[in-house]
Amino acid sequence: MPLISSISGTRGTIGGKPGDNLTPIDTVQFTAAFGTWLSLKSRNRVVIVGRDARPSGPIVHQLVCATLMSLGFKVIDLGLSTTPTVEMAVPEYEAAGGIILTASHNPVSWNALKLLNPRGEFVTRKDGMEILEILENKYFDFSPVEQLGEVQEVEDFGAVHIQKILGLPLVDRYAIEKANLKIVVDGVNSSGGIYVPQLLEALGVQDIVKVNCTPSGWFAHDPEPLAKNLTELCEAVKTLGADLGIAVDPDVDRLVFVDNEGQMFGEEYTIVAIADYVLQHTKSAVVSNLSSSRALADVARQHGCRYYASAVGEVNVVEIMKRTDALIGGEGNGGVIYPELHYGRDALVGIALFLSHLVKSGLSAQALRATYPDYYMSKGKVEITGGLNPDSLLKAFQAQYQGEKIDTSDGVKVDFADSWVHLRKSNTEPIVRIYTEAKSQAEADTLATRVQQELAAHLPS
Secondary structure (H helix, E strand, C coil): CCCEEECCEEEEEECCCECCEECHHHHHHHHHHHHHHHHHHCCCCEEEEEECCCCCHHHHHHHHHHHHHHCCCEEEEEEECCHHHHHHHHHHCCCCEEEEECCCCCCCCEEEEEEECCCCCECCHHHHHHHHHHHHHCCCCCCCHHHCCEEEECCCHHHHHHHHHHCCCCCCHHHHHHCCCEEEEECCCCCHHHHHHHHHHHCCCCEEEEECCCCCCCCCCCCCCCHHHCHHHHHHHHHHCCCEEEEECCCCCCEEEECCCCCECCCHHHHHHHHHHHHHHCCCCEEEECCCCCHHHHHHHHCCCCEEEECCCHHHHHHHHHHHCCCEEEECCCEEECCCCCCCECHHHHHHHHHHHHHHHCCCHHHHHCCCCCCEEEEEEEECCCCCCHHHHHHHHHHHCCCCEEECCCCEEEECCCCEEEEEECCCCCEEEEEEEECCHHHHHHHHHHHHHHHHCCCCC
């Protein structure tokens, strides 16, 4: 797999040749580019580093820390951590920025460097372009021996993260403890296997069943928290008579639930339920991306609140949240952003808010899910052949549906009365991705197939 260096970081598979995969040389050069950029933006000489549990993590971690030290930075090393924990640590230590070593939901052969600015948020597109320019031209200037940096290991910042969650007004620890819940956790053998049980214990949950919670980094199943990958968790919840199942991805920024009958609550409905809870207490705008479920807009409307859609990507959601003063937002893939804690997807705060909502509603997880409107999604793609520009294909599709409600802020999204379709060109492959949603799975699948056929008609034969 080719190495992919983009505005948000660099990622690739471990091993192989420099420039083709994520090798030690590529890791050092990208870290040097980011460190050089930080030096131009801030006088602070502190950088936060944390990683998930991938087997390649220790090697990549040592390379990153040594490179930052060679640039004269002090590295605050959180060790085995989560993406949201690193995000919170950056402003806490008044650091120049941070690096998270994780390939998120990608398979074990992958690793990546995700980059944070001084606010503990992902770098912007403009920032990323500047970093890539430094990388391309190798504008690195390493420190002499008298000015080398150092590493300070901090092993307990996860506890700080959890304590800050417990201090949030909408997190009701007393109600959660009183409910005497039984919860099964699938930590996909990464950081979530440590920090999700720690959070549940801090919330007063005493009956916790751990599944795949040994942080070896050798994932027991495909690490993306989708229904097809969580059959073991679903079966455990049903067999053990648990109240809830919780699954996260390897870096703990995506969150999904399994209800008390062993059925998926629905990854799109993680943010829907939590937004419902937040809006019960405070009226606010709500934000998700264009490919997220219409159910969130429905819930916002029920509370008399405005809903806004951003381009796909956490940094875009955050930008709209700040602009609209939204108190809750996120992405339909199970990403919850609660700015009272910090502007980043955070499965841990999502768990605390969801459990507070669940126990105070007096409903089972299955009954709670039944209170929300049902929507179903389908995904497809069309391969671009014959040298056709994908933008031309999107314009043709837009013209075909010019009488409908259209959003072109990120590809082309067409909103129909009871469904929608969203087309986006891939940044890494010659394809156009197709996302649809309707009120039944059959309708969503049919819409996706129809759009595939319509797009194919515009391609060279």
